[in-house]
Structure formats: structure tokens, C-alpha cells
Amino acid sequence: MTESSNDFAPIYLNNAATSFPKPDCVAEAMAQAVSSLPGGDNRDSMERRNVNDELRIALAELLHAPDHRRIVLGSNATWGLNEAIFGLKLVAGDCIVASMAEHNSVIRPVEALAAKGIEVAYVPVDAAGRIDASAWKAAIEKRSPKLAVCTHASNVTGAINDVAGLAAVAKAHGAITLVDAAQTLGLVEIDASDPNIDMIAFTGHKYLLGPQGTGGLYVSEGVDLEPHAIGGTGVRSDLAKMPDEYPMHLEAGTSNEPSNAGLLAAIRWAKGNPVDLGELAEKRSRLRDGLTEAGARVIDPGAPSTPVVSFTVEGLTPGYVGELLFDCYDIICRTGLHCAPKIFGCLGEGLESGTVRISLSRFTTDEEIDALIGAIDDIISSETGF
Numbered sequence: 001m002t003e004s005s006n007d008f009a010p011i012y013l014n015n016a017a018t019s020f021p022k023p024d025c026v027a028e029a030m031a032q033a034v035s036s037l038p039g040g041d042n043r044d045s046m047e048r049r050n051v052n053d054e055l056r057i058a059l060a061e062l063l064h065a066p067d068h069r070r071i072v073l074g075s076n077a078t079w080g081l082n083e084a085i086f087g088l089k090l091v092a093g094d095c096i097v098a099s100m101a102e103h104n105s106v107i108r109p110v111e112a113l114a115a116k117g118i119e120v121a122y123v124p125v126d127a128a129g130r131i132d133a134s135a136w137k138a139a140i141e142k143r144s145p146k147l148a149v150c151t152h153a154s155n156v157t158g159a160i161n162d163v164a165g166l167a168a169v170a171k172a173h174g175a176i177t178l179v180d181a182a183q184t185l186g187l188v189e190i191d192a193s194d195p196n197i198d199m200i201a202f203t204g205h206k207y208l209l210g211p212q213g214t215g216g217l218y219v220s221e222g223v224d225l226e227p228h229a230i231g232g233t234g235v236r237s238d239l240a241k242m243p244d245e246y247p248m249h250l251e252a253g254t255s256n257e258p259s260n261a262g263l264l265a266a267i268r269w270a271k272g273n274p275v276d277l278g279e280l281a282e283k284r285s286r287l288r289d290g291l292t293e294a295g296a297r298v299i300d301p302g303a304p305s306t307p308v309v310s311f312t313v314e315g316l317t318p319g320y321v322g323e324l325l326f327d328c329y330d331i332i333c334r335t336g337l338h339c340a341p342k343i344f345g346c347l348g349e350g351l352e353s354g355t356v357r358i359s360l361s362r363f364t365t366d367e368e369i370d371a372l373i374g375a376i377d378d379i380i381s382s383e384t385g386f
Contacts, residue, residue: 010330011368016155016183016308016359017334018205018212022266023273026211029265033258051257055264056247062185062267063200065192065218072250073216073260077182078105080201080217083250084178085109087225088147092117095145097170099123099131100342101154101161106180107342110149119143125346128301129157136166140173148175152184156338156355157347158284158308159301160188167196176223182206182215183306186270187277198223207306207361209270210263213256225250275362280307283360283369290373295380299347299355307360313380318356321379325356329375333358 012020033039039051052073060068074080086109090096096110100122114120121143123136131150140148148170153160167177178199181190185200186207192200197220204214219225227242231252236243243249284307292298296311313321322335337344337354344351358372 010326010332011371013331013333013358013360013364013368013372015361015364016206016306016357019207019209019361021363022209022211022262023269025265025269026209026262030211030258030262033261039257051261051264052255055260055267058264058267059202059216059218060192063190063192063202063218067221069246070221071216071218072247073214073255074251075213075256076205076215077180077201077203078215080203080215081105081178081180082109083217083225083228084199084201084219085113085147085149086228087250088176089226090118090146093119094147095119095121095143096147096149097121097123097136097139097143097145097175098149099125099136099151099161100346101125101129101131101151101156101159101340102149102342103151103155103180103182104339104341105182106149106151121145122342125154125159125343127299127347128159129154129299129343129347130159130301131161131166133162133165133169137169140170140175144173145170145175147178149178149180151180151182152188152190153306154301154340154343155183155308156340156343156357157299157301157310158305158359160184160304160306163190164194164196167194167198171196171198183308186267187275187306188304192218192220195220204259204263204266208263209266211259211266213259214263217250219246219250227252229253280360280362283307283364283366284309286366287358287360287369287373290369291376294373294377296376307364309358309360310355311358311376312351312355313376316379317353319353321356321376324379325372325375329371331372331375333372 056068056071110120123139150166163179170177176198182203185202200218204210205212229252233248287309298311318335325331334357
């Protein structure tokens with residue numbers, strides 16, 4: 001467990017939404033940034049530390065990106081996905097292929113484009129929530145899309161997709177490829193140097209252990225985007241348009257430097273304290289098996305997967321189960337459709353209201369897992385359902 005002075009009584013099991021706790025160095029770095037002179041970042045005459053550039057370099061190492069300047073910083077993965085999807089300036093008659101596992105941060109932007117005459121095709125996923133590779137290949141071959149989007153891992157089931165293989169198929173048919181790594185960066189390897197992967201959107205507040213309001217987009221050399229937001233950059237103020245150079249081409253306005261300092265501290269902390277993926281997998285198996293034994297309907301994506309477990313309780317809505325867990329057992333989780341509404345039609349019958357989602361972190365203890373299993377056993381065993 002990370003050392004922390006924050007005594008937080010409830011059991012927090014909602015790390016796929018936002019990780020908690022954070023390493024202490026995150027808050028310390030943010031406090032230091034707020035109490036110090038602001039960094040220059042092209043906006044004053046002093047030569048001082050550039051936190052944003054240090055962060056890009058650290059992210060480039062994580063992403064295996066060949067050029068840190070192609071990493072643009074924003075507020076979250078949603079920001080990055082919007083920059084990527086709208087920045088391509090697709091026109092009526094163009095096609096986008098995405099999957100049924102996508103988050104609303106993909107679905108809503110592409111549906112906005114669909115309203116303007118751009119074709120959108122969704123590829124089904126299997127009962128584990130994993131993208132069907134054969135269906136993906138068939139859709140790509142049939143439609144020759146300009147853009148192919150896939151999530152690295154489902155935020156509902158935890159199923160990890162073979163994004164390298166999916167991107168290779170799409171790239172072979174002329175598509176620009178975009179990977180949503182919101183659920184994986186900091187936990188699962190992804191290779192931005194892969195010539196088949198053009199763009200990667202990411203967030204800082206999940207498995208990177210950073211603060212909310214951080215994230216961005218990697219854009220490979222050869223892919224250029226029209227800025228979705230335009231404004232000041234601190235340099236080339238004589239231009240009536242955004243500078244062509246990356247990252248400032250897509251970075252309009254003043255950045256969230258204190259939060260970026262926190263994310264940088266988190267990445268450096270994690271490098272010195274690498275997550276034990278085997279231990280995390282064991283915890284997930286412990287939770288899945290315990291919930292199954294208690295009588296819950298558990299969606300098991302098999303391997304590889306993130307530390308996410310989705311389940312339902314017969315006769316009770318996910319929302320009601322979540323309320324019971326918090327009100328009666330001080331357990332925080334996530335319930336409902338998890339901003340990924342299209343996936344549930346692929347996962348089986350009876351999931352119209354979604355699931356209860358438990359998402360673990362490196363800091364989750366066996367005692368916390370056992371408390372959740374015990375709570376679900378109590379709820380299922382109760383004749384009145386409370």
C-alpha cells in the first residue's frame with residue numbers, strides 16, 4: 001500500500017474510472033508546482049524548467065514513441081480522441097470502422113460525423129467483450145475506411161484486444177488507425193513505434209496513477225491533424241493559424257502545468273515501483289471466483305485482461321446492488337452501462353441495465369476483495385434483498 005496520510009474509510013474499487021490512492025509524490029509535485037513560479041512553456045522570457053516537455057519524454061518512453069514532440073498534452077483521453085477523430089476532417093462518403101466495445105468518447109464523436117454523411121460501421125465483440133478479429137477483417141475489407149478505431153481494453157469486461165493485429169489489418173487497407181489506451185497505459189504495453197498504429201489516445205488519471213485533468217494524444221509522423229481547438233501557443237504569434245510544428249500544432253492555450261507535474265511524478269514513481277502484473281491477475285481471479293461461488297453472474301473475459309470484473313445479481317438491478325454496497329458495506333464501485341452502451345448487446349441476455357463493475361489497482365488488498373465477496377454473498381443470501 002502506498003504511504004499516505006489520507007484516511008479514507010470506504011473500500012475503493014472503482015479504479016477503471018479513476019485510480020485511488022495516488023502515490024504521495026503526486027500531490028507533493030502538484031503543490032510544489034502551484035507554490036512555485038509557473039513554468040515558461042514558451043510563454044515568458046525566462047529559461048526555466050519545462051514540465052510539459054519532461055512529461056512528453058516520460059510518456060514517449062512508456063509508449064515507445066520515436067519522437068516525444070509528437071505527443072500532445074490535453075485534459076484526458078476524451079480530448080485526445082476528439083482531436084484525432086475531428087482533426088482528420090473526414091467528408092461525406094468517407095467511412096469509419098469502430099467496435100461495439102468503444103466508449104462514448106469514441107461513439108459520440110463518430111455519431112456526430114455520421115449526422116454529416118460519414119458512414120460509421122461497428123464491429124461486434126464476443127461474449128467476453130473482445131473484438132472479433134474475423135468480423136473486424138471483414139468490415140475493413142468491405143468498407144476500406146479512412147479511419148479505424150479500437151479500444152485497447154474494454155472498460156466493461158477488461159478484455160484486452162490485439163491492437164497490433166487489428167491495426168495491421170486496417171493499415172493494409174489504407175485506414176488511419178486510432179487506439180484508445182485509456183484503460184491500459186501504465187498497465188499494458190503498447191508500441192507507438194509500430195508502423196501500423198497511427199494515433200494513441202490516453203489519460204493520466206487511471207493506471208498511470210496521475211491526477212484528473214491529464215492525458216493526451218500520440219500522433220505518428222506522417223499523420224497530420226487539423227486542430228480541434230485553436231488559440232495562443234506562446235510562439236509564432238504573427239501567424240493567423242496554429243503553427244505547423246508539433247506539439248504546439250494541437251496545444252492551444254495555457255496547459256494544466258500543476259496536474260502535468262503530478263502525472264510526471266506518478267510516472268517516475270511507477271518506473272521505480274513497477275506493478276506486479278502476476279499478483280494483480282491473482283487478485284482478479286480471487287475476486288471472480290469468489291463472486292461466482294457467491295452466486296453472481298460474472299463475465300469472464302479470460303486472458304489477457306485488465307483487473308476489471310463485471311457481474312450482475314439475479315433479481316436486482318446493478319444500480320440497486322451498487323447502492324447496497326455503498327450504503328451498507330462502505331464499498332465504492334461503478335454500476336450501469338459504463339459509458340459503453342453498445343457492448344451489452346454482445347455480452348448476453350439480461351444485461352439491459354448494465355453490470356456492477358469492480359476494478360482493482362495495485363493497492364487493492366485481499367481483505368478488501370474478501371469484504372466485497374462477503375457483501376455480495378450477504379446480498380444474494382438475503383431473502384428480502386434488503
